[in-house]
Amino acid sequence: MTRTLGRTGLSVSPIGFGAFKIGRNQGVKYPTPYELPDEKEVSRLLNAVLDLGCTLIDTAPAYGLSEARIGDAIGHRRGEIILSTKVGETFADGVSTYDFSEGGIRTSLERSLRKLRTDFLDVVLIHSSGDDLQILRETPAVEVLQQFKDRGVIxxxxMSGKTVEGASQALNWADVLMVEFNLNDTTHAEVIQAASDRDVAIFVKKGLASGKLAAEDSIRFVLGQSGVTSLILGGLNLDHFRENWRVALESRRP
Structure with a gap:
């Protein structure tokens, strides 16, 4: 069972694998600390996720080792994957830095292509620092992404933003929006509906509130929304992912 990725013509699985935890364990908001897996564990996990039928892998330069580990582990299975990455934020030496300049975004995209071992990125999102409107209005971020899209590289x-205002503004140009949405936070509900009306895909982040909400009820709630394309779920426990996958396949839109 797949869902159409807005107006792109692509289809994705109802759950996407969020690849944060395979690459970074510093400066995190999860309630329980965790050790980074080694290379063999990452390869086993990612290949098993693909074998389940999960086609969407979401990563970012801000996820530490994530992009490189994805390229190493499943680069040979590129044809099976819808790859989603981001620009604007990087993470190194325990610190996040933001750069939405033309040069910064071009460098970020070139680095992501190299690490992911591909010449094409299915989805690229602006990784907001929180100042959504400032990024959209005062930086060349959107223009640079549009140039790479026109060239056939993307x-x-x-945009993966923080505010309703930013998401609403991004509807004017975006193919995909990533928004926070869960049982405890439905502030983006109207944006999700507006996106659906414009045939813009919605990826939901923090659908389990960073592990604070029960998985089964949360997954059914998020995937039951008519405008949601895919729920991004991470984690290092394959059994948990398999159970979440089962729930997702049983979930139905109204």
């Missing part, structure tokens, strides 16, 4: 572009 398939779909969009």
């Amino acid at each position: 398939g779909a572009i969009g």
